[in-house]
Amino acid sequence: MRALIISVDLGDPDFAAHAEEFAMLAKGAGAEIVGTLTARRDRPDAKFFIGSGKADEGVAMAQALLADIVLFDQPLSPAQQRNLERAFNLRVVDRVALILDIFALRAKSHEGKLQVELAQLQHLATRLTRMWSHLERQRGGIGMRGPGESQLEMDRRMIGAKVKVLRERLDKVERQRVTQRRARARGGALSVSLVGYTNAGKSTLFNALTRADSYAADQLFATLDTTTRRIWIEGAGSVVVSDTVGFIRDLPHGLIAAFRATLEETVHADLLLHVADAASPQRDEQIFEVNKVLAEIGAASIPTILVYNKIDLAGLEPRVERDAHGTIARVFVSATERAGLDALRGAIAETGQIVGNNAANYQTLQSE
Known part of the structure; x- marks a missing residue:
């Protein structure tokens, strides 16, 4: 168009x-x-x-x-x-x-389509009056007062009923995800989720780490459906890696709520890889926007490694940076050139061991 x-x-x-x-x-x-x-x-x-x-x-x-x-x-x-x-x-x-x-265009899985439909219906519900305005039915009008009001209320009830059905279906999906997460936890696998601003290269990095073929493209919201792979990393053992939906500035709150089931993978991860586009002039703002959404969904306290991707476009070299306490804070990589991936795997293993030790200490304190 x-x-x-x-x-x-x-x-x-x-x-x-x-x-x-x-x-x-x-x-x-x-x-x-x-x-x-x-x-x-x-x-x-x-x-x-x-x-x-x-x-x-x-x-x-x-x-x-x-x-x-x-x-x-x-x-x-x-x-x-x-x-x-x-x-x-x-x-x-x-x-x-x-x-x-x-989102409707990109959603491929049954779950993704359900979540998009829920968000669309919730958005539509606030605009029913506008849709009826071409017949002036939202306030009735000569010859239309009764039928107009009835049709508007009927549409609202139909949307409300459909929203209820979609939420019930998504609740079922969420329960299935909980069961899957518990099974993975019993297996002792470290759970790692990739998060980041849309088009930061998460799916390309996911493919490079897992040798998978998750869809990756140079476009906004190329990935909507969570893709999960189990890999082996030296020093960490079995690791479950998930690629999730990208975030964007002013992401609609209704969309965040609708994608609750997908975002649950992020909330319950042991470790987050926050992937940022090192070559973007808006890099720092994009990092801020992602952190804002992570806080909104309750994932701000999860251990996180900031991964600067696309260093080949930014003229940077692969490296690992640590904070004042010696903890790994940033890893510089290029997923397309496969540069810095060994350093990233090492960072996952090192941070995963710290996460595991902290969890073990917490369980010990709880049992005392």
């Missing part, structure tokens, strides 16, 4: 980088970007977010460029989205809906 992108700078010092990231999201959803409109504001306009003047400018651009859709790089309220769609006479998709669309 021919898409007009609208980005609003609300004083963001990294606005250009964030706008570029949104363009990648749009392309990942299959959009053909035919134009971009940027605006600067101190605060969002209550009616159009971008203000009436910029909205008029956007309408003219969309018409001149023969745009089929408008993509908005901010979350819109239902009222703002309704007003913009009336002004443009086109479908307007905000950041949240675009991310949901990409």
